Amino acid sequence: MADGIRRRDLFKVIAAGGATTAAIAACADKPEKLIPYLLPPENIEFVPGMPLDYATTCMECPANCGMVVKTREARAIKAEGNPDHPINQGALCMRGQASVQTHYNPARLQTSMQRDGETWKQIPWDAAETAFANAIKAVGNKSQIVYMTGNASGTRGGFLDKWLSAMGASPKLVLDPLGQHNIKAANQLTFRRAEIPQYRIDQATLLVNFGAEFLETWLNPVENNRLYTTMHAYDDATKRKGRFVQVGPHVALTGANADHWIKAKPGSEPLIVLALAREVLSRTHGRAVGADRDRLTSYLEPYTLERAATESGAEAEALRKLDDDFAKAEPGLALAGGNLVATTEGTQFQIAVNLLNYVAGNVGRTVLFGASRQIDLSSSHAEVEAVVKRMQAGEVKLLIVDGANPLYHLPASSQIAGALDKVPTIVSLSSAWDETTSKAHLVLPGATFLERWGDAFPQRGVYSLVQPVMATYYPDVKAAEDTLLSVSAKLGDATFKATPTYRDYLRQAWQQVQKEVGASGDFEAFWRTSLQKGGVFRTVSFSSSVRLNPDALSGKPGVAKIAGEGLVLLPTVSLRHRDGRGASNPWLQEICDPVSQVVWGSWADINPVTAKKMGIAHGDMLRVKSPMGEVELPAYLHYGVHEDAIAIPMGEGHTHSGRNADGYGINVLDLLPNAADPQSGEFAYLTTRVQVERTGKPGYLVQLDHSPRQLGRGIIQTQTVEQARAGENTEEHDPEEMKHGHPYFDFYPLREDQTPGYHHTYRWGMTIDTERCTGCSACVAACYAENNLAIVGKTRVGLGREMPWLTIERFIEGEGDSFKALMQPMLCQQCGNAGCEPVCPVYATYHNQEGLNAQIYNRCVGTRYCSNNCPYKVRRFNWFNYEWEAPLNMQLNPDVTVRSKGVMEKCTFCVQRIARARRTANGEGRDLRDGEVTPACVQTCPTKALTFGNLADPNSAVSKKAMRGRNEQDKRVRQYEVFPSLKQHPAITYLRKVTFEPINQEA
């Protein structure tokens, strides 16, 4: 029955809109009229079985990418990037892909509840709102009402302020441990511009990065990935390739992409930055800085390269080369972020970086001000701490949490737990269980961003809308804003009389937006088109001329003080969970961290040298002790971490966030002191050293990789930039051989005459440019989402029973500090001469006319011979009947079979998408156009590393990239197939990674 109700809500939901990106009407109120499913009313463009797409905005992190959510029969089933959106341009990161799981989170709050004692009492919604209202009434001094939220994007921030002031409550707190206050404060001090500048990575030729994990979570990773590859990836046409140098104590995904890693003592990087600035200044004779020259020269005097080298432990030679390049770079760009700037001198660090960019003349070229990016709206740690103090003092009578989880996101040393106990009433408007909500007294479940209205203004000229793509999944769930509105109404407050629902409030706000963007015409039309496009996107030009503020030169940055004994604790921001939100998404838990290949839980990166000294072996259980607390987690021997440091990712170790998050890993914040940067108030989490010892217990560390070496098997191949420029294919091939349609000579040439029905019209194929692939793993998440891949859990992954069709393989080349971690996607190669096909006794897999290795699930008896005979080992077997914990099953894609126990499964280039597109094309009586079909992985790739298309058509993009010898001018340079000697004729062509130094790949 519940189904029926939701289904009927649908017709309200999609009461209006276009077919592909449809706009929708309000869905706050429940429908009165029953509409039979079988005859949908005329005014609704709804065809059972046809997907409806809604444009909206991703709220998984503050970056706010544009998003298009595909719905089927009123269920959101897949999130994709909004191609019209200027920031992410159709791509999404893995967390964005997984947002549908946030929506169908089994740990979601389903109904309004009131605590009595230790248990929860379910109460009707209206009663809950009344209780909320009374709670507010009850507070005498209204300033003792505190509101903590996780999101204040766009209009929402203003709305909350307005509501709180109406209530007389103290100003809102926006919680995010990963704020960017250092950057703002530093820019304020250096250039009098308290904002996050636009980093035009794509414009740079040399990128020097001090710890900013810009390919993972920093600012907008999707945009960064795109800009970075534009700059860095070798361009076959122009033969240009930018250089990327990583300086710092730790190498995670971002660092792994660097061409060169300069290992430096944690905290010593500012010296390097300033030394670079000093050298650059003297080399360029201050061309860029004009009048500031002398001031800077004197300021930078003490920061010599030698000093930097000695204090940071980096080789002076490498530094000299670096600053040489940086001075020459036209232009260069220096970034700093992540844990390196999370010291108590973080602001000074950022100032130093500003100076470096300034003296190198990058400001105004690769560092642009005036974009007024709203990527970080969080309150500073100092503000939060003040409120926590008030709580402890019992000066907070009512705490309202809404998507904020202070109990998890604040270090234990901040005494937050005790503080919460002192608050008489805690009201939670969050949408899912979390640590703080579990302490609440009253719960009015909020809606996820797929169910509510909202907007975001990530940067100037980008007005991005959030609209409900489906009715609230649980009937007793309401968008926090609407709850607040009805509460204020209950309290007889007149502020919001004109706007009874948040939608109305939003529309009101957007009338303002219409004025700003100067869109003429009536508002309804504007509103409608904005909804359809997912917002309004204008390219605005802004002046970004800034002058140096002399006060910036007051500080005397040195090596950051890091208290305590033992190894420096480097909390790293997790690519998969960021600060810990989305840890309850099974996808994000089971998709491995690309560099460590670890799933389900935390690990501690420790340098093999240090490990050897301490007698620690890979996987040993460690006890990590700091003055603030201690945790136990397995050791991970990693060359990419300084001998004097231990790196632990954030985001795990939940206790009340549902069974997909609870009990996995540890929360590194438990080890941290409650420190902040005095200048910016930014939370400083690189401030302590920790004692590390073996517990003697074996750790339970589950990795997807077995051998980290590729043993010279040429799975991920590289060539030097010289070779690439010289156009030499590192494996030489006789041009005669190229005529076979593949570069490898066949002793038994193809006998297509013998095998009728081969490759009619289409031969689907793909190219994967490993030079463009940064290993961000968005494609893996997309594959999980599109193809109903099962989640098997930690123990089964440990036994090698994971089910991904597409994995990011990681191989390590070299040793010590000069190690290199190569990554590339591995998926079914759709071989023309596949090993899997002939061995199947029942034809459950065969070669279809479009060149796919079709896999017929309902014919498979499960001999697993095909998997044995697949050299790429990309087939997955259903060892059990896997279950989707409700309501995660609601996300399943109806176009794809859910495989049962005993059946083999594999990637088929999203054959369901091909079929859908072909149906359309056939309807129009034509063949499919190039680029008309995109598999989920290709669609979401932020760097366009994957190209999919028809190899049978010599003019298709993929044929041009793959150079299979069909075009006369084909000359393979970077193209290669994996395991060519096995004569599988894969349909996937890889493009070699291009490196500056040759990488030895001998066995």
Add this chain to the structure above:
Amino acid sequence: MRKPFKGLWASFPYLDDAATVAAKLQQDGSDYSVLSPCPRHELYEAMGRPTSRLPWITLVFGALGIFFGYGFPSWTALDWVLPVSQKPIVGIPAFTIIGFELMVLLGGISTALSVVLLGHFELFRHKLPHSPAFKAYNRFSNDRFGIVVRCEEGDAAAMEQLMRQYSAEEVVREF
């Protein structure tokens, strides 16, 4: 139709005697059967190395097996063409195995069956006594050799005399 058995049967403790008798009967061209616990070349020689038609049956069925072994897979492969990795649709080398196996299968089974059947057809040509005495006598499966002669009552005496001459243990006339 069943002609009643007419003649006499005798049991011999010794192989050479039985063989000699058989040889004599064979020489006279009289209608007789020899019973023995196990096949012996002596008797075989004495009976003039008779041969069996059985190999021809095996040949026919074996050939049939080969034919099906190649024919059936080829037909199924062409009946619904499902290409597998550029292998020829009709892959003769692969089907050879099926051909071989089916040849052995049909050939073998037909052989075994014809051993039994032919053995029974012989009974129409060379009848054995139906008398309870003969049925009750179970030492031919143990350690006695037997000779059964089908003859007219007139020749019985001569026959019995021949048996006795070669120390037949017991001679039973059945008319």
Add this chain to the structure above:
Amino acid sequence: MSAISYSDVNADILRTLERPKPAYFLLLIGFVTAFAIGVISWAIQIDVGLGLSGISHPIGWGFYITNFVFWIGIGHAGTLISAVFFLTRAPWRAPVYRAAEAMTVFAVMTAGLFPLIHIGRVWYGYWLIPYPNQRMLWTNFKSPLMWDVFAVTTYLTISVTFFMLGLIPDLASMRDSARGIRKFLYSSLALGWNYSYQQWLHYARGYLILAAFAAPLVFSVHSIVSWDFAMAMIPGWHTTIFAPYFVAGAIFSGLAMVITIMVPLRVVFDLKKYVTDHVLQSLARVILFTSFIVGYSYCTEFFIAYYSGVNFERAIFYFRPFGEPGSGLPFYPEGQMGFAQIAFFIMFFCNVISPLPLWRWKVRNNAIALFIISILINIGMWFERFNIVVSSLSHDFNPTLWGTYIPTPVECGITLGSFGFFFTMFLLFTRAMPTLAIAEVKEMLTPPYRQANHDHVPWREYATERSEDKD
């Protein structure tokens, strides 16, 4: 054996079918329990899923295929002895061949279960049979697994036929001595066998032809089983020596199993005067011979892997004895020993070293020693198959997707059950049928002659050439 008379043979052999000792029933109970454990384990696996076995990605085949190959191998000795040694007229064949054939039949039956046990959806197992279904969707005859289906079924059918054909005369002689229900059963199985020479004639001819059919089958079946592996491209599987290598191994293990069975059998039923030490000794010789072929194959594999220069081949053959390859990475220890190395060394010791004492006449003539060695060989051969199937799969082309194997209770239970099934069947057989071929043993004895002088052949004077077909 001249001491023995025809009637002794009947007496001795029929005596084995009388009421057995209680030890027999104890054994029976033991094996039936083992069988039951196997059945229960399988039921659980069908219900829950193959995840209960140690098989995983990338190791798609594990204990079950190992057992399959092992039992098929055992199943070779019987037909080898009864067919090949019949054609070669080996004098010591008659006393052992009946038991060996029975062993073959039951071993192949056991083996036949494992493909079903190992497939993911056993309830659709019948899809492997090419039968006309609604959509006229047939099976893929290019798949080695399809060849298996035909090879194994044919082998089972033929060995059963051969077995039953050989039994007919003996069943008849038991019919003559038995009474009551047994008499009825035996006589119905004897298919109206009367000892008339006309029947012997077709019988001898048919038996010869069937032997001639079964002989190549012995070699073909295990070759085809070996092609399951050799046809795949996995390094360690994809070699041309597999067919002879497997056949030799099969005969090796099969004959070992024959000894394992015959030694206790001849004691329990006290048939020493038929199953003489000479017979065992001759078996031992063949074992020694095949052991050398097997050992040679091991060496060849390594040499070819080295000589081919193929990276993948070299890697797997380095891995088998020495463990994980060198990586120079502290978190990926070189030469880490595991399941594969254990399997390899057990295999090498049991199959190559342990048969060496058979060179000595004393050892060959010592039933106890033979028994022990035969057990070792059985173990060794099981591990040889495990080594081939699992270690090759665990380290194939893509190093990042290598794996290790962890056996589970369920698959061990099923393996145990297979032994239970096999020995239960065999014990029941010893009770129901003569474990020695009466008629054929008699053939080997000196027939009763009146003249002591065997050169005196009176019938020759009268013998005349003639053909059965003249009328």
